[in-house]
Amino acid sequence: MELLCRALSLLEVNYTRSYLKEVYDSCPDRTNLKGYSSILSFYGINTQVYQIESSEYLFPDDIPCIIFYKSDFALLEAIDSEKAIICTGGKKLTVDRETFNNSWDGLLMTLKKQRNSEEPFYDEHLKNKKIRVLCSIALIISLLFIIITSSFNNPLVSFLDYALSFSGLFISRKILIKHYGDEVKEDSICSRYKFFDCNIRYKIFKHIDVSALNFSFFLSAIVVMMLKGPSPVFTLFVCATIPFVIWSIIYQTAIKKKYCPYCLLTSVILVAMIFFNCYIQVADHVFNIEIKDILLIIGAFLLSFSLTELVILPGIKKKGLEGDRVHNLSKMKRNYLNEVRDAVWDVETSDFPRYCINVGSSSLKNSLLVVLNPFCRPCASSFIKAYNMICNNSELRISFCFNCWDDSRFATAAKLIAALDQSKSPLEVIYDWYTKGKIEDLTESGQEETSKDKLTSNMEWLNSHDVHAAPALFLNGRRLAGGISIVDVLNNI
Incomplete structure (x- = not known):
């Protein structure tokens, strides 16, 4: 990509x-x-x-x-x-x-x-991207504010603890993504040295993933720091990881006989936090911790672990599988469209609606009939997404048929058809209608009445073929199943 x-x-x-x-x-x-x-x-x-x-x-x-x-x-x-x-x-x-x-x-x-080269709905996508960026900035500012206000008593100690905790959280997240996400690229450090393996997975009690424990610890460490700051309770919380660090190193050395560089890095961060908090900070006050403080760190860790297992980890797995799921679905659509393309025609081209906007040579082997409603949001979305591909299409004859089941909008739909009749670029007229919601007044005397007759004829054809919703697609005269879009057809024919 x-x-x-x-x-x-x-x-x-x-x-x-x-x-x-x-x-x-x-x-x-x-x-x-x-x-x-x-x-x-x-x-x-x-x-x-x-x-x-x-x-x-x-x-x-x-x-x-x-x-x-x-x-x-x-x-x-x-x-x-x-x-x-x-x-x-x-x-x-x-x-x-x-x-x-x-x-x-x-x-x-x-x-x-080309003149029209741009991502469909680009402005909307860009707006959503800016909103996500602004939300991220707001989140960072909020975190900084909380961190600063909780660090007044001992700013240097707080800064080092926060820096180590956020570094560990970032590295643990990277490990989770490598194990369960869509990151398939191998790191150079793992391919360069034979004693390194970035994909080592090990679990406690055969069920609890160590990388998830790492992530949960660093997340809860940040929470405890925000609530209590540098304190004996935080020192106790950090010291509780000593058995885990020892077990992790022994497991990689004696059992796997290979090392995960990211796991080693998190172990180094934990050792640094243990040393820093035990020997430089408040080790002499560790035994003055109240029961409520112990319950606080236990609750913070369990909450972080539950959040990791129930929300974060499933989200990473889902994102990792999403690309494959969409790709497999597109293959299924291809197989279906190939079967439809090679099947016997249900509706011959000569029996298509009397009034259609035709794009492409009539000599092309494959034909697509697209039924659209001028006032249908899914129709607009389907057409706009496929617009660039339709303009560059040379493999498929495409016919656009308009309908209108709403009597109160029938006159407006007839006016659109009149505009299409008089335009040298009907595709642009359709695009402008769906993107701007209006058309220029191109009708002449008597033209609108003729357009109403054409629209009525189209409606009769649609009713006779049991078409009562739009968009509807007919590939080589056979109606396609729901969920197949114009883009799907153009991608696979």
Whole structure:
């Protein structure tokens, strides 16, 4: 996905990373050129694949382009007589021209930005992203305020305890993501040294994951610090981890005979916190702790552990499986669409509604009929998401049929059809209608009445074929099941 992010950035196409990941996960061909072409088409990028004999035949207009470099796809960003700049594996590389020529097989896919190139609903996605950023900033400010107010008595000690606790929390979270999330990239430190293994998992009583315990401890340590500050009760809480640290080191050394660098780092942090709080801070007052303080640290840890097991860990697992789930669903949709495409037609093209907006050559083998309602939010969403792909489509003849079951809006729908009749770019009229909610007054005398007749004819056809909701799709004359969108069809045909 990093290659696509870089390509969109170079082409100066507006996009959000979170939505691009959704599009990427839902594409069944996301690891080959066909998939890259579909995803970029979703953003309004026109692509063409060529095979050339040598990089000498590359033109400035061909760059940036996607190429197959060595054993993986890469983005060629720039090239001159001496060197080539490519992006591969999430890294930007500069290689000499001879090395580039020897490692490239001449296959390339050009990327051309169009006038309408942009992520569908980009403004809305950007707004949501800004809200998330503002919420994160507000959370950080709130935490800083609480930390500062709880550190007045001993600021240096508090700062060190907070720094170590937050560092341990961050590292523990990374371990959880590596074990249960979607991070599959191996760390260089683990691949470089044979005695390191970043995927070591070990559990207490065969059920309690140690990485979850680590996360829970550091989270509860922060809570206790906020409530009590540097105190004997915090020292006792930290010292309670001594058996765990010893057991963790023995387990990795004697049983696994390999070390998890992140687990070792959390152990070092725990040892530092133990040493710091026992020998520099308030060790001489540890025995003056009240029962309520002990109950406080026990309650804080149990609450943090419950939160980790019931909310955080399932959330990480769900996020890790989401990409595979969406990808598997897209494969199921592909199999279904292939069966429908090759089946006998239920409705011949000649029997389509009398009035349709047709896009694509009539000689194309496959045909898609899309039933839309001008006042339907799902119809608007489906069309806007597919708009860029429809404009770049050359594999499918698409027909758009409008309906209106609301008598009070029938005249407005007829006016839209009149505007489509008179426009040289009907797709743009539909797009403007769904995005702006209005159309220019393009109707002439008598045109609106004719449009009402066309709309009535469409409604009769829909009723005769038992179509009473929109959007509805017919691929090669056969009605598609719910849950299949225009984008799904364009991705798989």
